[in-house]
Amino acid sequence: MNKKRATSEDVAQLAGVSRTTVSFVLNNVQGVNIRESTRARILKVAKELNYMPNVSGRKLVSGKTNTIGLVLLQSPEQVRADAILINVMMGVEKAATKMGYHVLLKQIDQNTNSYTQLVRENSVDGIILSGPRKDDSEIVDLFHDGFPVVLMGQLPETDLPNVDIDAEAGAFTAVEYLTQLNHKTIAMITNAPLEFTSAQQRAAGYRKALHDAGIEFKPSLLQEGNYTPQSGYEAMNRLLTFHPFPSAVFVASDVVAIGAIQAIHAAGLRIPEDISIIGFDDITLAEYFTPALTTIRLPASELGFAAGEQLLHIIKGEQLETSSIILESKLIVRSSCAPSNSNTK
Amino acid sequence: MNKKRATSEDVAQLAGVSRTTVSFVLNNVQGVNIRESTRARILKVAKELNYMPNVSGRKLVSGKTNTIGLVLLQSPEQVRADAILINVMMGVEKAATKMGYHVLLKQIDQNTNSYTQLVRENSVDGIILSGPRKDDSEIVDLFHDGFPVVLMGQLPETDLPNVDIDAEAGAFTAVEYLTQLNHKTIAMITNAPLEFTSAQQRAAGYRKALHDAGIEFKPSLLQEGNYTPQSGYEAMNRLLTFHPFPSAVFVASDVVAIGAIQAIHAAGLRIPEDISIIGFDDITLAEYFTPALTTIRLPASELGFAAGEQLLHIIKGEQLETSSIILESKLIVRSSCAPSNSNTK
DNA sequence: TAATACTAGTAACACGAGTTACTAACACGT
DNA sequence: ACGTGTTAGTAACTCGTGTTACTAGTATTA
Numbered sequence: 001m002n003k004k005r006a007t008s009e010d011v012a013q014l015a016g017v018s019r020t021t022v023s024f025v026l027n028n029v030q031g032v033n034i035r036e037s038t039r040a041r042i043l044k045v046a047k048e049l050n051y052m053p054n055v056s057g058r059k060l061v062s063g064k065t066n067t068i069g070l071v072l073l074q075s076p077e078q079v080r081a082d083a084i085l086i087n088v089m090m091g092v093e094k095a096a097t098k099m100g101y102h103v104l105l106k107q108i109d110q111n112t113n114s115y116t117q118l119v120r121e122n123s124v125d126g127i128i129l130s131g132p133r134k135d136d137s138e139i140v141d142l143f144h145d146g147f148p149v150v151l152m153g154q155l156p157e158t159d160l161p162n163v164d165i166d167a168e169a170g171a172f173t174a175v176e177y178l179t180q181l182n183h184k185t186i187a188m189i190t191n192a193p194l195e196f197t198s199a200q201q202r203a204a205g206y207r208k209a210l211h212d213a214g215i216e217f218k219p220s221l222l223q224e225g226n227y228t229p230q231s232g233y234e235a236m237n238r239l240l241t242f243h244p245f246p247s248a249v250f251v252a253s254d255v256v257a258i259g260a261i262q263a264i265h266a267a268g269l270r271i272p273e274d275i276s277i278i279g280f281d282d283i284t285l286a287e288y289f290t291p292a293l294t295t296i297r298l299p300a301s302e303l304g305f306a307a308g309e310q311l312l313h314i315i316k317g318e319q320l321e322t323s324s325i326i327l328e329s330k331l332i333v334r335s336s337c338a339p340s341n342s343n344t345k
Numbered sequence: 346m347n348k349k350r351a352t353s354e355d356v357a358q359l360a361g362v363s364r365t366t367v368s369f370v371l372n373n374v375q376g377v378n379i380r381e382s383t384r385a386r387i388l389k390v391a392k393e394l395n396y397m398p399n400v401s402g403r404k405l406v407s408g409k410t411n412t413i414g415l416v417l418l419q420s421p422e423q424v425r426a427d428a429i430l431i432n433v434m435m436g437v438e439k440a441a442t443k444m445g446y447h448v449l450l451k452q453i454d455q456n457t458n459s460y461t462q463l464v465r466e467n468s469v470d471g472i473i474l475s476g477p478r479k480d481d482s483e484i485v486d487l488f489h490d491g492f493p494v495v496l497m498g499q500l501p502e503t504d505l506p507n508v509d510i511d512a513e514a515g516a517f518t519a520v521e522y523l524t525q526l527n528h529k530t531i532a533m534i535t536n537a538p539l540e541f542t543s544a545q546q547r548a549a550g551y552r553k554a555l556h557d558a559g560i561e562f563k564p565s566l567l568q569e570g571n572y573t574p575q576s577g578y579e580a581m582n583r584l585l586t587f588h589p590f591p592s593a594v595f596v597a598s599d600v601v602a603i604g605a606i607q608a609i610h611a612a613g614l615r616i617p618e619d620i621s622i623i624g625f626d627d628i629t630l631a632e633y634f635t636p637a638l639t640t641i642r643l644p645a646s647e648l649g650f651a652a653g654e655q656l657l658h659i660i661k662g663e664q665l666e667t668s669s670i671i672l673e674s675k676l677i678v679r680s681s682c683a684p685s686n687s688n689t690k
Numbered sequence: 691t692a693a694t695a696c697t698a699g700t701a702a703c704a705c706g707a708g709t710t711a712c713t714a715a716c717a718c719g720t
Numbered sequence: 721a722c723g724t725g726t727t728a729g730t731a732a733c734t735c736g737t738g739t740t741a742c743t744a745g746t747a748t749t750a
Contacts, residue, residue: 005465007736018700023738033697052465056404057736060705065401070450076435076646081629086431090421093452102468105415105450107438120350120397122706123447229633258633265635284426288574288603290610290635301421352706363730368708378727402706405735467736695748703740710733717726 006049015045022046026053059122067102068092068311069124071115073131079107081227081255083283084300085130088152091304092128099312101125114138119147126311128152134197148314152307154197161314161323163307167198170296170329171205171252174278177294177331178248179213182340183276186210187221187246189235189260191253191280194224202252202280221246225256232259240267247340248276254283254295261289261336272338282332292334299327351394360390367391371398404467412447413437413656414469416460418476424452426572426600428628429645430475433497436649437473444657446470459483464492471656473497479542493659495652499542506659506668508652512543515641515674516550516597519623522639522676523593524558527685528621531555532566532591534580534605536598536625539569547597547625566591570601577604585612592685593621599628599640606634606681617683627677637679644672 008026012019017038024032025042045051059065070092072079079085089105096103104124108115116138118124126148129139132155143149143160151162178186188206192199207217220242223235232251239246240263251257257279264275271277271291279286279295286293306325313320353371357364362383369377370387390396404410415437417424424430434450441448449469453460461483463469471493474484477500488494488505496507523531533551537544552562565587568580577596584591585608596602602624609620616622616636624631624640631638651670658665 005467009736019737020700020702020739021698024699027738029739033699035698038698050465052462054405054736055466055468056401056410057705058738059401060399060405060707060736061738063705067449076439079435080432082431083428083629086427087425089450090424090452093450094421097452102463103450104412105434105438105448107435107442117397118447120395121400122350123400229630255630258630262633262635284428285574285600285603285630288607290607354706364707365709365730365732366728369729372708374709378729380728383728399706402735403708405706405737406708408735691750693748693750695746697744697746699743699745701740701742704738705736708734710731712731713729715727715729718724720722 005054006051008051008053010049011042011046011051014049015042017042026051063122065123065125066100067104067124068096068308068315069104069106069115069118069127071118071127071129072105072107073129073133073136074107075110076107078131078227083255083285084281084298087300088130088304088307091301091306092308093304094301095305095308095312101312116142126150126315128307128311134195148311150307150311150314152303154201156197159323161310161320163303163310163325164327165298165303166326166328167201168205168208170280170298171202171250172209173205173329173331174250174280174296175206175209176212177333178250178276178278178337179209179215181248181276181337183248184215184340185221185244185246185248186215187223187239187249189223189225189232189239189249189251189256191225191227191251191256193226199224199252206250225251225253225259227253227255229255229259229262232256233263234259236260236263237267240264240269246275248278248337250278250280252280254279254281254286254289254293257293257295258289261293272336273341276337276340278337286332287334289336291336294334294337295332297330297332299329303327350399351396353396353398356387356391356394356396359394360387362387371396408467410468410470411445412449412469413441413653413660414449414451414460414463414472416463416472416474417450417452418474418478418481419452420455421452423476423572428600428630429626429643432645433475433649433652436646436651437653438649439646440650440653440657446657461487471495471660473652473656479540493656495656495659497648497652499546501542504668506655506665508648508655508670509672510643510648511671511673512546513550513553515625515643516547516595517554518550518674518676519595519625519641520551520554521557522678523595523621523623523682524554524560526593526621526682528593529560529685530566530589530591530593531560532568532584532594534568534570534577534584534594534596534601536570536572536596536601538571544569544597551595570596570598570604572598572600574600574604574607577601578608579604581605581608582612585609585614591620593623593682595623595625597625599624599626599631599634599638602638602640603634606638617681618686621682621685623682631677632679634681636681639679639682640677642675642677644674648672 008022012022130152190199225231279293282295282297357367475497535544570576624638627640627642
């Protein structure tokens with residue numbers, strides 16, 4: 001670093017005024033009288049020196065960092081498998097940038113040191129937490145300390161501000177679509193093990209849609225996936241051992257669905273003629289699966305953006321319209337579902 | 346924020362010593378005499394108060410931020426289409442965390458304000474730049490100012506420290522694999538427009554492999570893709586209008602490849618019987634394409650990790666073993682390539 | 691003309707740490 | 721008893737900024 005960056009003192013000296021005046025001018029402080037010529041001179045010098053205030057100094061006195069933390073509690077494997085996470089991240093970044101904030105990215109390993117450190121160090125003004133676990137008391141403590149926090153996802157039995165997809169409604173829509181196609185034996189493969197709330201929500205939507213259609217829920221038709229295509233492959237193979245096998249399957253993740261599709265093809269069956277498949281997420285590639293996957297589109301980027309905006313509202317102490325923002329998903333019809341030919345059952 | 350965080354002054358008062366002593370003890374300063382009992386008392390109080398040094402204060406005096414910037418110059422669309430970028434990011438995060446650093450994420454829109462701001466503000470100690478453009482002089486200026494910088498990718502005619510995949514070698518391997526299968530008419534669909542170095546490198550590997558196999562390069566067989574499956578679909582359709590059409594195609598991106606596969610299927614042709622396809626990237630889903638895609642695996646996470654480590658070396662002023670780290674890719678054979686049946690030509 | 695109000699700016703303090711230079715108390719050798 | 725060295729610690733300065741309280745000079749008003 002050859003060139004030392006200019007400080008406000010440098011600007012002050014070159015402009016022949018005090019540092020205070022420089023601060024007043026550059027921060028456009030109201031209620032202070034500065035002659036127009038002086039103001040112009042300071043601005044000119046600041047520009048010449050390419051002056052930018054040192055954030056550390058500014059942070060120290062203001063107590064604000066102008067930075068929000070984006071904390072991912074997902075394991076590296078989950079992150080890798082989560083095809084829409086990057087969109088979410090970009091959404092957060094966009095919201096932050098819009099308000100002049102930075103984004104600090106942190107991936108937390110289950111047993112590594114906690115993210116509370118970020119807060120104690122005064123590194124961030126607020127935190128967006130992606131993938132909260134039920135047993136996570138840290139975040140609740142932070143919230144009760146009055147620290148700005150927004151969840152991405154849900155934590156039952158708490159009133160933390162959160163932003164989420166209406167996964168239950170999305171799952172409901174998906175399964176309802178299948179029942180309307182006259183399917184009677186509809187299986188589900190979850191996106192994740194059932195201890196995760198995201199899986200629970202989708203399973204709930206599945207059961208509700210079955211119930212509304214007057215179809216009895218059979219536990220054996222609910223198989224667990226765990227983010228990977230491989231898990232979808234295995235789950236589908238389990239379903240295929242049933243007689244008769246289901247005529248339609250709701251797979252609560254497109255990535256898992258591609259494994260299920262593989263299994264169906266491997267068994268010599270056709271989609272959608274023999275089995276209908278509906279996915280969840282609408283990842284970029286879903287359209288290019290064979291066959292093109294009918295699925296539920298999640299507003300990933302919007303989710304991140306909303307979380308960022310919500311957090312910034314809280315940081316600025318603004319009144320929230322609602323502490324819980326639920327975004328709607330949307331059915332995208334392609335060609336992996338067909339009406340039941342009713343020879344099942 | 347109800348509870349004010351404890352400062353070193355608080356610790357000092359409660360332990361009945363001066364702030365200086367607290368600083369000595371907590372930073373384990375060598376060559377200073379502190380009675381063992383005092384030391385223990387201070388540590389105990391610090392723990393009780395849950396004291397963590399305020400980073401802003403520390404940054405101000407040390408001039409270090411313990412933060413590195415990860416700057417993405419890719420457009421939001423590119424980011425969305427780049428299936429391995431998230432792995433790269435996690436790799437960077439891992440390297441940073443290992444050394445006690447934070448990662449600041451910044452996505453720069455082509456014409457938005459520059460990333461130099463991050464530097465001037467003193468927000469980061471160094472920058473990793475992903476997706477540099479040829480005409481980017483900002484980064485070169487920063488480098489010449491002595492600011493720690495690492496490129497992810499390459500910038501020809503500069504000696505900036507960089508970390509990259511050996512894309513040319515990877516492309517060479519892919520195409521060599523096809524020539525060894527006795528293919529004579531081998532087309533290529535690029536991952537991106539040819540003004541991007543990443544596309545140029547892959548095209549260079551393609552031409553070299555053709556040359557080594559004694560096959561003449563035909564410009565018409567080199568079609569441009571632009572990150573999306575749709576572009577692969579269109580490029581493949583252009584190739585299919587040729588008589589005879591190529592017996593094998595190297596698609597320099599798995600995501601683009603899936604579009605090409607769609608086009609081939611839509612034309613009623615089979616893979617690999619009628620056309621062999623080899624991809625590039627080895628995205629998570631490549632294994633589950635129909636057919637499973639033979640491709641070149643990029644060490645994405647390792648790339649990010651290496652970039653992070655390299656940058657931290659530079660920041661700490663350590664001598665670099667080499668200023669350019671090139672990681673090797675690897676051929677992953679699945680079932681989308683078959684020997685040429687030699688009826689072509 | 692003297693009291694008052696406004697203009698244009700500055701001196702001084704605060705934020706929370708790290709670090710250098712100094713001191714008071716005691717031990718030791720002669 | 722006196723100088724020297726060590727131990728255990730502290731006062732005071734620095735980093736770069738924001739902000740409050742104050743002042744000197746000028747304009748306005750009674």
